[in-house]
Amino acid sequence: MRLDQFVAAQCPDISRTLARRLIDLGGLHAGGRRVSQCSRGAVCGETVELFIDGLSLDLYVLTPADILYRDDYLLALDKPAGIETQPTPARYKGTLYAALLEYLRDPRHSARKTELGMVQRLDRDTSGVILFSIHPRAHAGLTKIFSERSARKIYLALVSGVPAEAQGEIRSHLARGRDNRVRSVPRGGKEALTRYRVVETFADAALLEIELLTGRSHQIRAHLSEAGHPLLGDIRYGGWAELRGETVPRQMLHSASLALQHPVGGKPLVLEAPLPADFLACLQRLQPPQPASGTKDTAC
Template sequence: MRLDQYLASCSDAFSRTLVRKLVDLGGVHVGGRRTRKCAHAIRAGEMVEVHVDGRSLEPFVLTDEHVLYRDPFLIAVNKPAGVETQPTPARYRGTLYEALLHYLHNPFRPRDKPELGMAQRLDRETSGVLLFSIHRRAHAGLTQAIAGRSATKIYLALVSGAMPNPSGEFRSLLARNRASNLMRSVAKGGKEAITRYRVLQEWGAVSLLEIELLTGRSHQIRAHLSEAGHPLLGDVRYGGPVAVAGLDIPRQMLHSWRLTLDHPVEQRKLTLEAPLPADFQYLVDRLEAGAPV
């Protein structure tokens, strides 16, 4: 039996149309491997898994308006919030990685797979600058610059409460808590994480911070701010409020704003900036206009 026919026969929740979209996204796995062909023939005894992340079934497509910079070695994009950086069990198509491969594909040389090196990642709900290498001569140099401390990574964040000082630093060892699956500071056994901040503006119970990320641990900014009692607005997993100024917060208010580094091939200084997305800018404007918080 065809894969789409089989899934449609398993449950009334699986229409043939829905199954086709899930298969196309890459959310259906047969025998432990992602399968993107509806006509795939199911054999007796095979395990079929369907992963659904509850988000749009329309895949993200990268366009010229998302590209901040491009040369023969690098490409920088302004990642929208809500887009996965890399493939997940629920989707391959529509992730930033897949969208970049499609964008870089040369239709006149269809057999040539684009070179794509991923040295950075952003959480799904974080927006802003992401830089990729697109030539083998740049892969190692970009990875070294991002993993080391030669690159300057600046974020903008809206957080709950007023910070105790106009600037400061969080330094701890971070490790994933097995029970909660959240990153937490530990006395030993974690990886060093250093986060610096500077207050740009305050509106009573909300602050706008400029954050410099000296290390690149998973959920580092989210964990440090939450532990300090100032979680990101909208960051439900780390205790952030879901509404402020009478407005619902649709996501965590974190934006990768500026990245500065030496070009890994040409050795010149490169500074990349991503403008604030509309939802972040709208909230700042409302706060500036005096919305009660």
């Protein structure tokens, strides 16, 4: 029996058509290995696993408008929210990495391998600046810049509550628990350092500028949650699911700028990404209501 037929037979809620699309994305693993061909037969005694992430089944396609900077060595993108940066168990296709490989592929030299290096990652629901190397000469230098913490990474975050201090620093050691959440631990873990500055305050929330001095997985999300100010929309770390009666579409975290010296030549680079529409909409909802047109203040 073909694998698409096998999945449809074992999972009543999954049609054969849907099974094909999930397999094509890379979400089916047989015998511990990813399978990309629906026509492959199911093997008796072999473990078959299907991973589904709930994201769009349509492949993400990169456009020139997504590119913030490009030269012969580097390429910076304005990553949209809702896209995985790199392959996951649920998909190989449809990731930012796969879309960039396709975008860079030279149709005149289809057999030539695309040199694409990844030195940073953004969570699925984080938007904004992300940088790749596209030449082997740049990759080692870029890796060194990030490992030595020479790049300045600035994020904008909408959080619940207003921090007591206008600026501060959060330092701890982070480790991932059995529930897959990252949290501070008294021993072990990896050193993590986050600096913040309050940019704007609202009645029950705040806009923060975050400087990420280390790049641990879920660092900003864990540190802000433990400080009592989780990201809006970050349900896993205690953030609000709704704001002013409307659903918060995702965690409100945006990679706003990245400053570094070019790994080839050393010229200074400052890469910036504007706030996306969903972030701006949440900011607008936090603003106090405006008085009706034509009304006048009355003196006491």
